[in-house]
Amino acid sequence: MAMSTIMNLKKRPDSTGSRDIGIDDEWVDPIATKKSATILYEKGQQHLVSVDMLRRLEYPLPELLDDPYEAHTAMVGTIHACDRCKQDYLIKDVLDKNDMDACVYHPARIKIMKVDGLKEKVYGCCQDELGSTGCSRGPHVYKDSDPSVLHQKIRYVRTPVRDSTSSTRQNIVALDCEMGYTTAGMELIRLTAVDQDMKVLLDELVLPSNMIIDLNTAYSGIKTLEGVKYDLDGLRKELFKYIDQDTIIVGHGLENDMNALRIIHTKIIDTVALFPHKAGLPYRNSLRGLSSAVLKKFIQTGTDGHDSFEDARVCIELLQAFIKKQDKLKNK
Template sequence: MTHECCRRPPGSIGCTESRLHVWKGTTETYDDYVFTTPSRNPRLYGTYGVYALDCEMCYTVKGLEVTRVTIVDSNGRCVYESFVKPLHEIVDYNTLFSGITAEDIIRGPTNSLAEVQRDLMSFISADTILIGHGLENDLRALKIVHYKIVDTAFTFPHYRGLPFRRSLKDLISEILRDDIQCSSKGHDSREDATACMRLMLWRVRIEFPGYL
């Protein structure tokens, strides 16, 4: 076991310092969450869309908030991406993991969370399948309630069972023999979303030969 940030063993002295403490908690009341709605154009055949979603977060005075959202389709093509201006004051950009810097938010373009929600609702319905890794965190950050999800953290469970989870990086390495999250500049939400889609396409090909 090692710390992901610096690869030092447990019990090591912290590798970074900050002038303020951060936390992952929430003080939400959930009153401002939005629900995906049924499609206005029901389809007899085909699907209502299958997309992979990933968000990057920063620490604010109210806990974790989304700073970037990326959605890709089944071909790995990016169909939506935006930097997001948090609702509250940023304490730490979490750049080591999020890859987001102050310059990204300042330079923009950025959207508010409400604008991002509106954009997503324009092509994601209650019947759309969303794929991701630890999707509860992404949907909570986006303040969206959606029920049709495929979470690679559960589709490829840890051998020790819950609450343990395998990292997306490890799954890609073992199953697809590829490497992700190698940049020293932090994670890339487009790379992670694409990785989730690749994992599920692999799973479908294995369990349903000839379907894809």
């Protein structure tokens, strides 16, 4: 076996770089791969989200940077409705012990179940009827979605201009972010970025700028930030090794990711726009639904929250499936 492997290794072309590895069925022609990457990028250019649609989807846009930036932890000392229990509460920058279980809520979404042969709406977490007292306790939380408000908390930045000497920058990158609750709203706690071949470029935890009050584990899948290496600035520097203003960023509901990253970028392919809901906005197809309908693949089936690598990878697969379908329609 060793001799056979050595002979096969001698027969294969010289390696052209760190990604050009393997022999026999493992080896992938780097020239063909590069050509495929160029084709996907060129075809992807035809399906970028228009600036008008970016605005409708509430993406942060370049004009946001014209607003003066005054750093502050907006809303501290004001009254806000809790996203979970909908009760009004006082926003603080530091919570005490009593604040940590002040909210009584149902952590799971409403679902329809048959009760005594009849369909009824119940809470997915405990199967209690709609309107019942919450089955979980935790801190009150809120989320800002207005980019102009978010900009005052943490400044937005543009993706960098293209560096022709970079050996790491990518034509297409898919992103997925996970967020947790802090005293200043919702902040980024994990970023996963994959290239067009669905290989991981970056998968890192992120230390928020404000006091963490809930990692939102049921949805984020994050149970601890132990071992975290980056804050937001440090993570963006790592991300900018792979993306620039010419990179196409792919994702699902990417306005949330751009807001979490505080990045302004306009070369976007959003699967929300690529596969619009039949009823139109504000309705949106879920990533889970699109994966099932288009790719015949079931995702987000676990109980430990989302897998950001799985979500990012599926977005690339959806783009590939969409372009393949468009090509078939053109050739009819």
